[in-house]
Amino acid sequence: MNIVLGITGSIAAYKSADLTSQLTKLGHEVHIVMTQAATEFITPLTLQVLSRHPVLISLEDEKNSWKPGHIELADNADLFLIAPASADILGQLANGLAPDPLSAIYLALPSKTMKFIAPAMNGKMWHHSATQRNLLQLKNDGVTIIDPIEGELACGYQGIGRLAEVEEILKAILGENPPS
Numbered sequence: 001m002n003i004v005l006g007i008t009g010s011i012a013a014y015k016s017a018d019l020t021s022q023l024t025k026l027g028h029e030v031h032i033v034m035t036q037a038a039t040e041f042i043t044p045l046t047l048q049v050l051s052r053h054p055v056l057i058s059l060e061d062e063k064n065s066w067k068p069g070h071i072e073l074a075d076n077a078d079l080f081l082i083a084p085a086s087a088d089i090l091g092q093l094a095n096g097l098a099p100d101p102l103s104a105i106y107l108a109l110p111s112k113t114m115k116f117i118a119p120a121m122n123g124k125m126w127h128h129s130a131t132q133r134n135l136l137q138l139k140n141d142g143v144t145i146i147d148p149i150e151g152e153l154a155c156g157y158q159g160i161g162r163l164a165e166v167e168e169i170l171k172a173i174l175g176e177n178p179p180s
Contacts, residue, residue: 002029003173004073006082006102007047008089009037011154012120012163017042019083019166020050026174031073032056033102035089056101070101074108081173083146084120084163087131093117094134094141111142116173118146123159146172 003023007016016032023030030051034044036058044055056069082089082102089103098104109115117138125131126148135145146169151162164172 001078002031002076003079003081004031004033004077004105005051006080006085006089006105007032007034007038007042008082008084008086008102009035009040010084010086010120010163011041012084013038013041015163015166016083017046017050019169020047022166022170024051029053031077033070033073033105035086035100035102037086037088058101070104071108074105074113075110077105077109077113079114079116079173080106080109081116081118081169083116083118083169085117087119087121087125087128087134090117090119090131090134090138093143094137114173115143116146116169117143118164118169118172119148120163121148121161122155123157123161126161144172 005020007013020030031053032047032051032055034055034057044057048055092103093106098107139145146164148160149162149164150160152158
C-alpha cells in the first residue's frame, strides 16, 4: 500500500519514527510530509532513512521537477494519515486551507483515498469547541479520527491528549481494529 504519513508539530512526533519503521517493515511504501513545526521535534533525515524516500517539508523541496510533488503524492496515495495531528492542522483541513504541502496534499486527495487523523495536543485544546467543531467537519468529510488517549501530557497535565499508541494506530489504519 502507498501511504502518505503527515507529521505535525507535537512532542509526539518522535512516535512517527516507530510508525514509519513498522509500516515499512510490513512492506508498505511510506512517504513522509512534515510541517515546518514538526522538524523542531524530529529530523527529516531520521524519517528519510526509515521510509527510504525523500521527506517533503515545503514547496521549495519540489524545485527539482516540473510536476508538483504534492499532487503526485496525493494522486498515488492509497492511505493518508496524519500522526500526530496538531489542533492547527485540524483547523486548516476542516476549513480547506492549504498553506503547506501537507494540507495541499489533503485537498488534492481522490475521494477513494482512505483518510485517518490521529490528534495529539493538550487536553484543554482537545476539548475546545473550535477543535471539536473541526473534528466534526473532518468526520463529515470522510476522515476517520483515531482519538487521543489519556495519560500524562508533555505539558505536565494529566488527561486526554496523548497520541494513540503506535500499535493502535496500525490496527486502525490496517483494518484490524477500526476506531469508533
